[in-house]
Amino acid sequence: MRYRVLAVVAAAIALSVVAARSATAGSTTSHTLTVWLQVDAQNGWPQVVAAANQAFEANHNGWNVNVQYQSWGDHLQKFDATIAANDTPDVIEMGNTEMTKYMAAGAFADITADKGQFDNAKYWLGGLKKSSMFNGKLYGVPYYAGSRLVTFRTDLFKKAGIKKAPASLAKFENDLAKVKAHDHTKGFTPFYMAGTDWYSALSFVYDYGGSIATFSHGKWHGTLASKKSVAGLNAYKKFFRATSPKSASKLNEANPAPYTVFSQNRTSAIFGPGWFSCCTGKKFTKVTGQFVMPSHKAGKSMPGFLGGSDLAVPEQSNSQAQARAWMADFTSTANEKALQAVGNIPNATNLLNGTVNDRAAKASWFVPTAKHWVDVENGNILRTMLGQILTGQLSVKKAAQTADANIAYTLNQS
Amino acid sequence: MGATAEAAVGRPRRRPLVWRRIANGSVPYLLVAPVVLVLFAVLAYPIYYLVRISLEDFTLFTLAKGVGPYIGLKNFSSVLHDQVFWHTLLRTVVFTAVNVTLTIVGGTLIALLLKRLWTPVRILLTVGLILVWAMPPVVAVQVWIWMTNVQNGVLNYVLTTLHFGNYDGHNWFGSPISSLGMATTLIVWGALPFVVITVYAALSQVPHELVEAAQIDGAPSWRVFKDVTMPVIAPILYLLTCLSILWDFGVFTQVYLLIGQPAIVPANYVMGIYLWEQAEVLDLYGRGAAISILMLVIVAAMSIFYVRRMVRTAEIT
Numbered sequence A: 001m002r003y004r005v006l007a008v009v010a011a012a013i014a015l016s017v018v019a020a021r022s023a024t025a026g027s028t029t030s031h032t033l034t035v036w037l038q039v040d041a042q043n044g045w046p047q048v049v050a051a052a053n054q055a056f057e058a059n060h061n062g063w064n065v066n067v068q069y070q071s072w073g074d075h076l077q078k079f080d081a082t083i084a085a086n087d088t089p090d091v092i093e094m095g096n097t098e099m100t101k102y103m104a105a106g107a108f109a110d111i112t113a114d115k116g117q118f119d120n121a122k123y124w125l126g127g128l129k130k131s132s133m134f135n136g137k138l139y140g141v142p143y144y145a146g147s148r149l150v151t152f153r154t155d156l157f158k159k160a161g162i163k164k165a166p167a168s169l170a171k172f173e174n175d176l177a178k179v180k181a182h183d184h185t186k187g188f189t190p191f192y193m194a195g196t197d198w199y200s201a202l203s204f205v206y207d208y209g210g211s212i213a214t215f216s217h218g219k220w221h222g223t224l225a226s227k228k229s230v231a232g233l234n235a236y237k238k239f240f241r242a243t244s245p246k247s248a249s250k251l252n253e254a255n256p257a258p259y260t261v262f263s264q265n266r267t268s269a270i271f272g273p274g275w276f277s278c279c280t281g282k283k284f285t286k287v288t289g290q291f292v293m294p295s296h297k298a299g300k301s302m303p304g305f306l307g308g309s310d311l312a313v314p315e316q317s318n319s320q321a322q323a324r325a326w327m328a329d330f331t332s333t334a335n336e337k338a339l340q341a342v343g344n345i346p347n348a349t350n351l352l353n354g355t356v357n358d359r360a361a362k363a364s365w366f367v368p369t370a371k372h373w374v375d376v377e378n379g380n381i382l383r384t385m386l387g388q389i390l391t392g393q394l395s396v397k398k399a400a401q402t403a404d405a406n407i408a409y410t411l412n413q414s
Numbered sequence B: 001m002g003a004t005a006e007a008a009v010g011r012p013r014r015r016p017l018v019w020r021r022i023a024n025g026s027v028p029y030l031l032v033a034p035v036v037l038v039l040f041a042v043l044a045y046p047i048y049y050l051v052r053i054s055l056e057d058f059t060l061f062t063l064a065k066g067v068g069p070y071i072g073l074k075n076f077s078s079v080l081h082d083q084v085f086w087h088t089l090l091r092t093v094v095f096t097a098v099n100v101t102l103t104i105v106g107g108t109l110i111a112l113l114l115k116r117l118w119t120p121v122r123i124l125l126t127v128g129l130i131l132v133w134a135m136p137p138v139v140a141v142q143v144w145i146w147m148t149n150v151q152n153g154v155l156n157y158v159l160t161t162l163h164f165g166n167y168d169g170h171n172w173f174g175s176p177i178s179s180l181g182m183a184t185t186l187i188v189w190g191a192l193p194f195v196v197i198t199v200y201a202a203l204s205q206v207p208h209e210l211v212e213a214a215q216i217d218g219a220p221s222w223r224v225f226k227d228v229t230m231p232v233i234a235p236i237l238y239l240l241t242c243l244s245i246l247w248d249f250g251v252f253t254q255v256y257l258l259i260g261q262p263a264i265v266p267a268n269y270v271m272g273i274y275l276w277e278q279a280e281v282l283d284l285y286g287r288g289a290a291i292s293i294l295m296l297v298i299v300a301a302m303s304i305f306y307v308r309r310m311v312r313t314a315e316i317t
Helices: A002-026 A037-043 A046-059 A075-084 A097-103 A113-115 A126-131 A154-160 A170-181 A199-209 A227-243 A258-263 A274-279 A282-287 A318-329 A333-341 A355-361 A373-378 A381-391 A396-411 B004-053 B060-065 B074-080 B084-115 B119-134 B137-148 B153-162 B176-203 B208-216 B222-247 B253-259 B271-281 B284-317
Strands: A031-038 A063-070 A091-095 A141-148 A148-153 A189-192 A215-216 A218-224 A266-271 A290-292 A307-312
Touching: A031 A037, A031 A075, A031 A318, A037 A046, A037 A063, A046 A063, A046 A318, A046 A333, A063 B004, A075 A215, A075 A318, A091 A266, A091 A318, A097 A373, A097 B060, A113 A318, A126 A141, A126 A307, A141 A318, A141 B084, A148 A199, A148 A258, A148 A355, A154 A170, A154 A282, A154 A290, A154 A396, A170 A189, A170 A266, A189 A227, A189 A258, A199 A227, A199 A381, A215 A333, A218 A396, A227 A381, A227 A396, A227 B004, A258 A266, A258 A274, A266 A274, A274 A290, A274 A355, A274 A396, A274 B137, A282 A290, A307 B271, A373 A396, A373 B271, A381 A396, B004 B060, B074 B284, B084 B119, B084 B176, B084 B222, B084 B271, B084 B284, B119 B208, B137 B153, B137 B176, B137 B253, B176 B222, B176 B253, B208 B222, B222 B284, B271 B284
Parallel strands: A031 A063, A031 A091, A189 A266
Antiparallel strands: A091 A307, A141 A307, A148 A266, A148 A290, A215 A218
């Protein structure tokens, strides 16, 4: 009896193995290309992703694309885990300030020789192209950018008698004083800027010709205490104190988000990414306008931080050729124009068409391309300096010198 | 009957006795074996890997290449020579002491209060405590963030309305002490239900007749608590203190989410945050592993007193 049961079990196993083998032999071999994009694409431009997948799958028989959406907060930790497990995606979207460390670590494939494969490569935006290169080699493809603008309440500006966008920083400060004079609501501030929002604050530094750090004689040097940078930081301190609430001196832009303050009718203007206009509240959608932050030099724009994303192929991917082909499809001229249509800045200057976003992108700055730059960001060195300056804890010069020392120490780590 | 015959008769009697003794003796080991096996299966490899990479220069650069060069105890030595480590350790010890004290003392007081309350009120309070316990830390953090919001948080509004000062626009996360103070309120609030319910259960073990006898003898309430109640609930309090030390010393979620990454600076690090910053943000995995091992040793040293007291009390009782 026992032998009979064993024989039945063995026959069942043998049959299922044969069935499984014949099923495999009968189907076409299928390959999957794994792509990690940020949720922005899922929410904002899923049609662009679908178009790229369709184009890729049409040209690559037997391949399908598996797009996995990630969030900015933890995608690097997850990516590190896949590197350790040798199970990376084939394409990954990276923030432009995140690129350098991974390029230096050898985590991405060198695609210098394949640059011609991508549309508009000759005209890529400087800020994005710079973030995709390390030691003269190309490791990433610019995807899209986002500039920084002033988002303001057109009704309140009109009420204060302001008819056009300010031509200079001094004029803007003056306009904000007029808005304040017309609105005495408790807790209302004409302008809201989180004091430690370094993306906004450093724009003042670049406006005065300053910078964060430079590389010379084989080492990085902090340059925030230079004459020009200090002039920019002083201008920032003066502008902040004249227009923003003192209580925001040590706040960051994550809590509360400037657009939340805007939507609560507590301010007439905020400075930040162009997409802030999305979230100014239903009540104020029709009275929300945007203009480029003016420079201290009349008639010019203040250089804004050019945030954005790049696409890269992890070195451990076994499908690098296919990954490059998908990136080419995803960043085609047609897809970049579709990205532009939903409020992004396309990846190349020849595609810019004069919108307020595009105008802002023309004057921009980018962080130092040092492999440890992301450590400066995560160590909150710049935020600490700004908090010290705005609260008067340290003089501008002293706070900048301290930050310079910390930046140099961090960037020059082996 | 000769010796041989006696032995022959005795043997069959002895064998079952010996086997029974072995069988009886091995029951506790057999009962505890599944737990030991599961713990071994779950923890052995991670701990081996942790120790291994703590002896390697294991960073993002080596992670991408898959090789970590052996550097001996250099990670430990660099951590022990880092001033930030010592400042963070001191801050965390103080933070832990404050949190544990508030949790245990507060929890015990509420448990004593529960004993004296009218039943419906006791049920209401118990339900409230269970709701607090059931709230996930991430949700609780969000509630705290809303309440302490600098622009329109209810805390600033209430304090200003009740004339405790002008808290309009007050930033509760403007200084390290204030930020960690807010984290303490959240951690203690979340930890109280467990302590209250456990101590309340322990209080039900205190013999009524002893309490009554002490009261008849004229002992004041605090004396009854000190000499009658405390000896009975002491083992539970040692256990709760031990667990609280373990939880509060390694706390991460509440502090990290409440203060928020953009505001986290070395001046408000606690050990969990320091470990995270080194291992995950800076990608210094080897150094992070060394910090983990040091934390393990420190927390073991911190709780040894309570564990010994707990074991001794258990032996006596």
